[in-house]
Amino acid sequence: MLVIGCLADASEAHEVRIKFTRDDDLAGQLRDVEQTVRLLSFSDEATGESPLLRTLPLTVECFDRIAAASAMDDAASNRAVALGDTRDFFIHVTDGELNDPKQYARMTAQCVGEGSRVRIFVDQQLGTNGIRDSQVRDLIHLLEADVLPRVEAQFGTLVDVDHDGRFAIVISPWLSRLQGGRVSINGMVRNTDFRRDVAPPLGNQCDMLLLNSALPCSAALRDLLSHEIAHAACISQRVRFQPTRLGDEQDWVSEGLAHLAEPTDTNSGERIATFLDKPSQHPLVIPDYYRAGLWRDPGCRGATVLFFKWCAERQGYEFCRRLAQSSEAGCRSIEQATKERFEDLFRQWSVSLVDENGSQPDGKQGGGRVVQPTKLCRQNPIVGDADVALTIRGTAFTVVELPSNNAASVILRIEGDSAAHWQYSIRRNTSKTPTLESNTRLLAADRGSR
Numbered sequence: 001m002l003v004i005g006c007l008a009d010a011s012e013a014h015e016v017r018i019k020f021t022r023d024d025d026l027a028g029q030l031r032d033v034e035q036t037v038r039l040l041s042f043s044d045e046a047t048g049e050s051p052l053l054r055t056l057p058l059t060v061e062c063f064d065r066i067a068a069a070s071a072m073d074d075a076a077s078n079r080a081v082a083l084g085d086t087r088d089f090f091i092h093v094t095d096g097e098l099n100d101p102k103q104y105a106r107m108t109a110q111c112v113g114e115g116s117r118v119r120i121f122v123d124q125q126l127g128t129n130g131i132r133d134s135q136v137r138d139l140i141h142l143l144e145a146d147v148l149p150r151v152e153a154q155f156g157t158l159v160d161v162d163h164d165g166r167f168a169i170v171i172s173p174w175l176s177r178l179q180g181g182r183v184s185i186n187g188m189v190r191n192t193d194f195r196r197d198v199a200p201p202l203g204n205q206c207d208m209l210l211l212n213s214a215l216p217c218s219a220a221l222r223d224l225l226s227h228e229i230a231h232a233a234c235i236s237q238r239v240r241f242q243p244t245r246l247g248d249e250q251d252w253v254s255e256g257l258a259h260l261a262e263p264t265d266t267n268s269g270e271r272i273a274t275f276l277d278k279p280s281q282h283p284l285v286i287p288d289y290y291r292a293g294l295w296r297d298p299g300c301r302g303a304t305v306l307f308f309k310w311c312a313e314r315q316g317y318e319f320c321r322r323l324a325q326s327s328e329a330g331c332r333s334i335e336q337a338t339k340e341r342f343e344d345l346f347r348q349w350s351v352s353l354v355d356e357n358g359s360q361p362d363g364k365q366g367g368g369r370v371v372q373p374t375k376l377c378r379q380n381p382i383v384g385d386a387d388v389a390l391t392i393r394g395t396a397f398t399v400v401e402l403p404s405n406n407a408a409s410v411i412l413r414i415e416g417d418s419a420a421h422w423q424y425s426i427r428r429n430t431s432k433t434p435t436l437e438s439n440t441r442l443l444a445a446d447r448g449s450r
Contacts, residue, residue, distance in 0.1 A: 001401055002412070005350050005423035007343060008394035010283030011292065016416035019387045020402055081119060081164060085111045089121070089170050090201035091210065095179050098290070104201035109170050115140040117148055119164075123172035126213055131171055135215065139169065147225045151261050154317075155233035155324045159240055161194050161207040167232070168208035175212035183296065186212045186224050189231035191248050194239055207232065216266075223262040230261035237324040250287040250330040253323070255301060256308035260320055268305045275302030279353075280390065280398035284346070287330055303396070310349050311338060343423070350397040351425050394420070402426075 006014055081087070086108050096103035109121035113136040120139060122131050148167075152158065158167055176184040188210045192203035199205070209228045215221060234257055238249065259268055275282045275298075282299030284307055289295040312319050315338055326333035331342040338345065392398055402412065416422055 001354055001399055001427045003347075003351050003354060003397060003399050003423075003425040003427060004390070004392060004414075005346060005397040005425070006392040006394050007346065007421035007423060008419060010285050010394040010396075012420075013391050013393045014417050014420035015389055015391050016414060016420070016422065017387065017389050018400060019411075019413045021411050021413070081111055081114075081166075083111055083113070086124070087111070087121060088200075089172075089204050089206075089208070089210075091172070091174050093174060093178055093180075099202065101201050105174060106201070107170075107172055107174060109172070112136055113140060114166055115144050117144045117167060119166035119168050121168060121170045123170070123174065123213070125173055126171075130173075130213060131215075139215075142222065143167075143169070143225060143229070147222065147229050150263075151226055151229045151233055154261060154320050155230055155257070156237045156240075156321055158229075158232055159194065159207060159236035161196065161239075162205060168206055169211060170208055171211045171213050171215075173213045175210060176214060184212070185296075186214075186216065187228040189228050189235065191235055194232075194235050207236070219264050220266040223264055223267045226261040226263060227258045227267055230258040234258070234324040237321075241325050241327070248329070249326075249333065250285075251289040252284060252286045252300070252304050253330060253333060255289075256304035257320060257323060259301075259305045260308055260312055268302070271298040271302035272305055273302070274298040275300075275306065276353075279303070279350075280392045280396050283393045283395045285331065285395040306353065307349050310352060311345065314338075346395070346397075347423050347425055350423075351427055354399055354427050392420075397423075 002018075004016060006016075008014060089107050089109055090104045091107060092098060092103055093105045094103040107123045107125065109123050111119060112122050112131065113120040113133075118140055120136050148158075160167075175186070175188065178185065189208075190203070190210075192198045193206055193208055195203050196205055209232060211224075211228075216224060231254065234249065234254060262268060265272075278299070282297070282303050284300070284303045286292050286294055286300055289297070289300070294300050311334070315322075319337060323333060323337040326336050328336050334345065335342055388400070390398055390400075414422075414424060
């Protein structure tokens, strides 16, 4: 089984051609090749820096930070909030730019309940019968008895941005009609809300999360709250450890970490299945999902789920906190937390998804329905002397099953643009190939391809 990875930018797709022929005269064909290139790694010999870190942006382009008209009054921010009090919050609801105040809607929400750690606000659009008192009580209990202590133990404690002593949960129907009414999400935590230097409407200057008023039940709600509180905890770590130079973590890392907090798979099973159906078209490294047009792409999110679970299993319990507190972003934060090159991690992860039988272990979808094992290596079988062309996105991979035969020697020819920064890994299928001997050489037939 041949695992082909592409370490180019995720916005690009590259073609690779594969030809597998049987030939006993391997030496004769090698004499016709003008140049033999030996490639030990994808690192630059002069600088030691990987090509991926040179080609991908290392920081997300942040919104323009608009200073508040006047400094926040700490005394006012410490005021008590009583049941029935209202507060204005702002949410981005269109397809427009995130730094344009005109793209935000104001919502007035009423405080309907509080515990020792959280305060619940409900958008007044819902009216008096929008959320039942029993739902508010259950939500407070789930957060304070389960989600908050578990997530904070994993990632670190939440920061109290507005000094009111409570984390705000804002329930609104707006989350069902974002991007002009075309997008519905269950919950959202925004970096800008945790910044005291970003004034409304671009930021709410409050530690908070937004919940859709169409609340899911049971396990799905627990997974949702765990995911969103994990976002808040990770943002809190960056606020706490980088107070003078706060920078956003890249989206793929932020989402991957948040998925690690989910106790079950109601929020990830469908996404994993989508990714495994066609891994070559779902990139892993997406610095900014919104600007890349992949904000709700399930396959890309499935890639992050599998990659971060794999990292956490190898790195142990402290991986989440080390990554949340990293002073870097994106690939560099992964390398800082793991002490390994990203290229090495990517190769090992992609190969690990192919077990010895050529299949991916079962995933699950919401509701517990089992997804049939995905035969990754069956996606691109090579039959006979076929010439196969494959397209792979940057930071994605695919798997090719190589045919077995009894020839004394065979030629596997791979042609592709060197700008794609290919990774080739051969995984032996022990069920079909009891013994394997290989003589692998990288051949440059011309200057335009490797």
